Amino acid sequence: MLYLKDSYKKEFEAIVKEVNANKIVLNETYFYASGGGQPSDKGIIIFNNQEFKVINVKKENGKIIHELDKEGLKVNDKIRCMIDWNKRYKLMRMHTAAHILSAIIHRETNAMITGNQLDEERTRLDFSVEDFKKELFEKFIEEANEEIKKDHKITIKTISKEEAEKMENLSRLAKGLPPNLKEIRIVKIGSIDEQADGGTHVNSTKEIGKIKLLSIENKGKNNRRMYFSLE
Numbered sequence: 001m002l003y004l005k006d007s008y009k010k011e012f013e014a015i016v017k018e019v020n021a022n023k024i025v026l027n028e029t030y031f032y033a034s035g036g037g038q039p040s041d042k043g044i045i046i047f048n049n050q051e052f053k054v055i056n057v058k059k060e061n062g063k064i065i066h067e068l069d070k071e072g073l074k075v076n077d078k079i080r081c082m083i084d085w086n087k088r089y090k091l092m093r094m095h096t097a098a099h100i101l102s103a104i105i106h107r108e109t110n111a112m113i114t115g116n117q118l119d120e121e122r123t124r125l126d127f128s129v130e131d132f133k134k135e136l137f138e139k140f141i142e143e144a145n146e147e148i149k150k151d152h153k154i155t156i157k158t159i160s161k162e163e164a165e166k167m168e169n170l171s172r173l174a175k176g177l178p179p180n181l182k183e184i185r186i187v188k189i190g191s192i193d194e195q196a197d198g199g200t201h202v203n204s205t206k207e208i209g210k211i212k213l214l215s216i217e218n219k220g221k222n223n224r225r226m227y228f229s230l231e
Contacts, residue, residue: 001064002030003041004185005156007092007200010085016077022068030083031057033064037116038091038199043083047073054081088200090120093208093230096154096189096201098123100144101211101228103193105129108140114223118199122214122229132224134216141213141228151206152190158183164196 002009009030018025031054034040040057045068053069073079095118105111105127115126164184187197189205202208214227 001033002028003032003200004198006030007088008203009083010088011080011082013078013080016073016075016079018063019073019075022071024066024068024073025063026066026079026081029057029064029066029081031064031066031081032088032091032200033057033059035059036197036199038095038118041083041088043081045073046080046082047077087120089202090230091118092200092202094118094120094123095199096205097144097148097208097211097228097230098125099187099189099193099195099197099201100147100205100208101125101140103189103195104140104143104147111224115225122227125226125228126219127224127226129224132216132218134213137216137226138213141211144211147190147192148205148208148210150190151204152192153204154190154201155188156185156201157188158185160184167194 012030014026014028016024017027031043032038032041034057041054043054045052045054050072052073054066055069056067058065058067098116098118102113102125109129109131111127111129113125114128115124117124161182161184164186184196185198186194187201188194208230210231212229212231214229217225219225
């Protein structure tokens with residue numbers, strides 16, 4: 001899962017290790033597998049001037065499964081892969097924006113994240129927050145946009161689970177950290193946020209643009225929902 005170290009890689013070569021009809025496993029990949037509320041990458045694989053579309057990528061039994069639009073690849077084929085960069089980059093910007101917003105809302109209200117879903121055009125965040133007023137969420141977004149302008153750098157490191165357990169506020173997910181991980185990937189956004197996370201992010205907040213509140217919905221005490229987009 002090379003995207004964990006480099007989210008900006010757009011093209012790469014790989015070797016097909018397993019084939020099951022139109023589903024393949026590679027020796028290594030930069031394609032992001034869906035998870036944590038972030039959709040999978042899409043893209044193109046080329047072999048012998050033949051083009052295969054990557055329509056879905058998922059984790060299954062410890063493997064990264066690439067689902068293609070057709071069959072035809074074989075084990076040991078050396079292929080060229082191209083990620084749909086427009087989609088990937090939009091999701092990177094959205095993901096980092098979601099972290100900043102979550103950090104600000106948690107700081108102001110002590111709320112936990114009860115759900116989320118990233119998308120290219122709009123992103124959903126659910127919180128367990130008592131005070132539910134549109135003016136309040138507009139204030140959170142205004143604060144987030146001020147932080148974005150400061151051009152905070154995003155850094156990534158991996159630590160042991162033992163180290164992670166000693167750090168406070170490392171996960172703002174209400175369900176907590178996955179219990180089966182031995183190592184934890186930490187995404188740090190300047191002085192704003194430091195979270196355990198397995199998704200793709202931009203290198204600096206200036207790449208995000210401006211967050212715009214689309215709507216808020218009351219789904220119950222532990223599920224106050226907001227939708228936002230980027231400009």
